[in-house]
Amino acid sequence: MPELPEVEVVRRGLESHVVGRRILDVSVTGARTARRQPGGPAEIVARLTDRVVSGAGRRGKYLWLTLDREHTAGADCLLVHLGMSGQMLVTTTDAPRVRHLHARALLDDGRELRFVDQRTFGGWTVVPLAEAADGTRVLLPAPAAHVAADPFEPGFDELATARTIRRRDSEIKRLLLDQTVVSGIGNIYADEALWRSGVHGRRRAGALTLATVRGVLGHAREVMSDALDAGGTSFDALYVNVNGASGYFDRSLDVYGRAGQPCARCGAVVVREDFMNRGSHFCPGCQSAPRRGGATRSRSVR
Ligand SMILES: [Zn+2]
The missing domain is CATH 1.10.8.50 (Helicase, Ruva Protein; domain 3)
Known part of the structure; x- marks a missing residue:
């Protein structure tokens, strides 16, 4: 299972390679990948398509991408659950379709963001940002609002x-x-x-x-x-x-x-x-x- 340092490496990778890119097209094929999304795969596709990835966030082992310039409570973000074996890969579109490939987002630089997950405990969910429950006004994905700061955060007390x-x-x-x-x-x-x-x-x-x-x-x-x-x-x-x-x-x-x-x-x-x-x-x-x-x-x- 990925621990905080591995999740931080993924976050840094996403920051380098995905932030700033517009999502042109999305496909979610894994049956379990969208199971946390009330509207299923169609809702993920609708809420990600034609959005610009504006940031890559992390708290503890929670990882997310913010969308467009809307860093405000209520704005959409893509919460990435890595689960036991989830991987976020950035590849060329002609890269081989590996097994366990469950979701793809075509980026405007011609590359593809892929979610690969062998054990399928992970997934993608588009959720609103919300202020942290601890009163610090830090914006977090709503399902992670109760999560306390991690020791790497500048605001960790x-x-x-x-x-x-x-x-x-x-x-x-x-x-x-x-x-x-x-x-x-x-x-x-x-x-x-x-x-x-x-x-x-x-x-x-x-x-x-x-x-x-x-x-x-x-x-x-x-x-x-x-x-x-x-x-x-x-x-x-x-x-x-x-x-x-x-x-x-x-x-x-x-x-x-x-x-x-x-x-x-x-x-x-x-x-x-x-x-x-x-x-x-x-x-x-x-x-x-x-x-x-x-x-x-x-x-x-x-
Ligand atoms: Zn000893």
């Missing part, structure tokens, strides 16, 4: 977010994954940020210091920024690709997916445990687990 996390006082990892608290931190980067911070994901946020919680948020930004630096230049001029063979980043991860291997910091064996229907990876040596009942074992007395 790390201190206020850390305070919210401590006040909610749930398990720290659960709060990192809660898109109404902070967006864009998926399972992989939550585990990596917690490892860098030396904090176990099941620790109660209210029992951590404000500085520790700010540190976790800082590390989340840092690990995603490292991933972006490593993979952010991997698309070429004709190919904007989220997660095809060459599109997924080679993630250099310290703890995620490394169960049974030694921790790079202390040598203890990395553990995987079930968490929220997924897995959490952590080092029992440098990320002390909370005791049952909520009290937290301190490293010095372990």
